Amino acid sequence: MAKKDKFTKEDEDLLAELGVEVEAKKAKKYTAKEERIIAGFEEIQKFVEEHGRLPQHGEERDIFERLYAVRLDRIREQKECRELLQDLDTQNLLTAQQSADLSIPDDINDDELLEALGVEVDSDASITKLKHVRSSADKRAVEEVANRTRCEDFEQFKPLFERVQKELDAGIRETIRFRKDAGFTKTELKKAQFVIVGGQMAYIAEVGESFKAPNGEEDARLRVIYSNGMESNILLRSLIRAMYKDETSRFVTDPKLGGLFSGEISEDDQSSGTIYVLRSQSTHPTIQESRDVIHKIGVTGSDIKKRIANAKNEPTFLMADVEVVATYQLANINRFKLERLIHQFFDHARIDVEIKDRFGKPVRVREWFLVPLFVIDEMVEKVMDGTIGDYYYDVGAARLRR
Structure with a gap:
């Protein structure tokens, strides 16, 4: 005897008297996510039943219709959704012609969709309880931003x-x-x-x-x-x-608007500053191999000779004497910002050297750069004319590129 999905109490009693055992069909259990997907799909089905057509995208459409159109697109794009809903799809919505060619992020939920479409909802209420609907212009703006x-x-x-x-x-x-x-x-x-x-x-x-x-x-x-x-x-x-x-x-x-130079001197500005370029006399293998193109670049407001007087005892100078190979005088400059700009500009050319300080402790020094002197000259020119933000340093070609 074929089993039926559902029996009344009278049917069960009659079958019992006839000696037929009735196996109760267990209701399928869904996860919270699956229940949410099913509920959303049922709302689309109800819309199609009432209007006789698929929900459409477009500003001229009702806010709910646009929400349903986006939701249907997402369902069709995800295999797990199609498999979950195929037995419930009595209207063939999963295989009907697409309502629009729209790319929607997979991790966006209904509340985020509503927000993108210009609608605020109560957090503990159903999406049918709207608090505020923005103007058409506002909705068009956020909708365009959302449609990426x-x-x-x-x-x-x-x-x-x-x-x-x-x-x-x-x-x-x-x-x-x-x-x-x-x-x-x-x-x-x-x-x-x-x-x-x-x-x-x-x-x-x-x-x-x-x-x-x-x-x-x-x-x-x-x-x-x-x-x-x-x-x-x-x-x-x-x-x-x-x-x-x-x-x-x-x-x-833009970098050139970041306060490097100014007509007025602030607390952080110096009446004059100096960009200095040093070459190390270190015997470290990395330095010896490319000594002519490895430079330390810095900015100071003090006397450079005093700054490097104790170089052979300072890790930042590689525990060796240094040679000043170039200096550039600048006025009304925020030297702290300028030094950060230079170091960031040449960041990909930064070398990583490990040396031992005077106590024998290993120290990694990352304030030296593999940059030819002529490139540094050109970089300073771009800093002075305010166009440095339009260029970058191509390490492989050893040149500035726009």
Whole structure:
């Protein structure tokens, strides 16, 4: 006798009298994540049943429809979701034509999706209880920021982000808060600019042709690369609007705007400073092998001869006498920031040498660089004309490149 999925009490009693044993079918248990996926899919099914069509993307659509469209795209992209829902898919939603070609991060949840679409929800309530829905312009801005795709040539941009982060850590660059009192329509963003928005550092790699937005403002399509390896083709006004709405958004300054030189002398500035370049007389094998191109570069506000008088007893000078091979005089300079800038600029050419101090204790010295003198001359020129931020040092070619 075929087994039925469900019997009434009367059916069970009758079957028992006939000598038929009834095997109770155990309800399948789902994890919390699976229950969430099923519940979300059922909401999509209900929408399709009520409207007779798949949910669609687009600003003109209802906020819930856009949420369902994104959710359906994510479900279709994940094998575990398709396997979980295939027996429940009576409407063939998993195999129907895709509603949009949209790349969505796998780890984003419904609340984050709603936030990206411009909606705030009670943390302990269902997503149907909306607290606040933003304007269409605001929703368009955050939606464009959220719609990011993977940057296929991110390896080209990764060194830029690493360099900027190091310059921020060293104080060479700074971050400036977005000025909301000035209004976002007066804000200017340009190519090769770094900003921080949505907790991510972003780089404006390309700026398209300018055109008039519906409100009369100048607008343009941007290619924006993010530090997490994603990118977006966002409108200029949308990026500005997203920064305007983000309480933590900031601009990243250029190195030449980092306060190295100034017309007025502050507490950290010196009336004059000297960039010095030293060559070591050390007998250490690493130094002997490339003595002519290994240099120590520093900045001081005092007499250089006094600075190096005790060189043979100081680990920073490799416990050996040194020769001054070049000096450059600069005025109104923050020497601490300048030295950090120089060391960061030549960071990839830094050599790692271990020596013993006068007590026999091993010390690793990392303040010497494998850089020819003519390259140092060119670097100083770029510092003085304020264009150092446009260049980097190519160690293999031993030259500066833009």
